[in-house]
Amino acid sequence: MSGWQHSVPLPPVWPPDRFEVRSTRPIPDGGAADRYHLPRTAHEAATRLRDVRFATQIQVVRIEDGVTLFDLVAGVEVPLERW
Structure with missing residues (x-):
């Protein structure tokens, strides 16, 4: 064995x-x-939270470098192609 x-x-x-x-x-x-591997899934989660108006603040941060890709309050929304 x-x-x-x-x-x-x-x-x-x-x-x-x-x-x-x-x-x-x-x-x-x-x-x-919440953490996600795929950019499309993270983007969809953020936009759904925004669309249903469930959250007062939403941010998506790229873990690797800490770049904010989506921020509801600050008006940041980097195009999905650049995530």
């Missing part, structure tokens, strides 16, 4: 998260931060 166990860890099944969607919601929910 020797050789069936590996000393090297397996690579992660899921890709690393690349975007964080932060939102401030009315009390009692407070704030939330």
